[in-house]
Amino acid sequence: MRNKGIMPSRLLKSWYICLSKAVGLLINNRNSNLILFGARDGAYFMDNSRALYEWFNKHHTSENYYWLTLNPALEASLKAQGLPVARIDSLKGVWLLNKAKYAFYTNRLRDIAIDYRAVPSGLKMIFLSHGQSIKNTRLAVNAGVDAGYRNDTLVASRQMAFAVSTSPFMAKVQAASNGIKPEMYKLTGFPRNDWMFRPPASALEEWQRFTGGKQYSKVILYAPTWRRKTPKTMMFPFADFEPAALAAYLEQYNILLLLRLHVQDLRDNKPCIDVVEQLVQQTPNIRLATINEFVETNFLLPYVDALISDYSSIYHDFLLLNRPIYFIPYDLERFEKENGFKYPYLDMLPGPKISTQQELLQHFSNLLNGDDQYSGHRERLSALIYTFLDGDSCKRIAKEVLAT
Known part of the structure; x- marks a missing residue:
């Protein structure tokens, strides 16, 4: 189960938002080729982000990329394997967040940042998704969604470079859930489904x-x-x-x-x-x-x-x-x-x-x-x-x- 100690306090969120905005003013640079990866609110190394991150590590080692996490044990594990990783709540993590050109995420912006308000407006988000189910999700559920989750999704949709999908049919029926148009989807398939074939x-x-x-x-x-x-x-x-x-x-x-x-x-x-x-x-x-x-x-x-x-x-x-x-x-x-x-x-x-x-x-x-x-x-x-x-x-x- 997820370690509840990973959940940030309100004071930490406020400090983190202010720090990120200050660092953003100093850097003001989106011309780098830095790519970020994250998943499950920074708690786990898993899912579509993990599959793509490991693929980059195997096929594009010359690229500049990092996994962001709030989990100290995960940080230590990836470091021990010689993989690029940083803590979301560290100064390095904040610097990477404001320096990066792209960020891959599976659930919400908290995959790469403590709070959606700390995510720089120039960062291009790529939504890999946790999955494509028959059930409505995110903004499309009939009974409504939590306000914080809604705001996170809306901010991400405004900064989205693209989202991935598995077919034109799924892009069409999935679009309302994420507050984007079907044409915002790239028909690539899910990274984690590559494991199903190999x-x-x-x-x-x-x-x-x-x-x-x-x-x-x-x-x-x-x-x-x-x-x-x-x-x-x-x-x-x-x-x-x-x-x-x-x-x-x-x-x-x-x-x-x-x-x-x-x-x-x-x-x-x-x-x-x-x-x-x-x-x-x-x-x-x-x-x-x-x-x-x-x-x-x-x-x-x-x-x-x-x-x-x-x-x-x-x-x-x-x-x-x-x-x-x-x-x-x-x-x-x-x-x-x-x-x-x-x-x-x-x-x-x-x-x-x-x-x-x-x-x-x-x-x-x-x-x-x-x-x-x-x-x-x-x-x-x-x-x-x-x-x-x-x-x-x-x-x-x-x-x-x-x-x-």
Whole structure:
């Protein structure tokens, strides 16, 4: 889980904003080729920013680039690897922020700065996104967004050089969420999805450490989305939910079931955490696969045979593998009313809608028997979501930036 100590105080924010503006007056230079990277409010080294940063480190070592973070342990780790990194809240970090020409981010401006008001107006932002889900996000959610998050998004949209997308269809339906026009998107694909086509050696090492070399007949991942409002996410919301029966089935057929809660649910969704802990205690064939076990979801997905989800962006990523996906949209009506969707959910669902444990286990049996009736559904949706299926997203994004 994220270290709450990383969260800056109000006094630190004020000091940081004033310092950044003062440094900006002294530097007043946007002609450098300095490029910044950041993710998840400066707390983690992950996601599309990490994938692109590592690609730069491998293919463009002569370029001037830095990872910015608020996490002391992460700073030390990257430094130990000889990688360019700086603390967001350091004088060096503030200088880099005001010197840079471009900044890549995945969530919001706090990926590279303590407060959006400290971001220089001349810095060109490139939005890599955390994902492209069917659910409305950011400015487009039906129930409204937090004022600070809205201001951050609006400032970023005004300074955006471009945002990346995976297809014209997704650029069109995603634009309202980020307060930009569809033409502001570059059709490059997501950097982290390059891992899906060519898993890095570190991904295989993580998986082998996690499993201890044990082989399973199938690996299934359950990863629901986060609910912004109460009631919060429920896992296995079935009237016939029987943990012992589920555990017995998994052991009988040597299936590994992985449970991946959203990072926010790990913090404040106690009922859901209680269910997960109960299941993990039932059998070693049910294990946690949260951000604490696998920081990168797309390091894990290549080793997964089937996915269970609802409205999460993870099922768009998993489409790249064309493997079975099962859906548990138990609160569809409420979720659509409060959050909303970018395109018709049920009309384009690339897998079965499941409402009981008995149905779920039947689909597990179908998976074991190779009975896959939804391959065509997945292929049709994937054709809308993805223009490129080649694992070269990083190369296309770098070309856009380094050509200017």
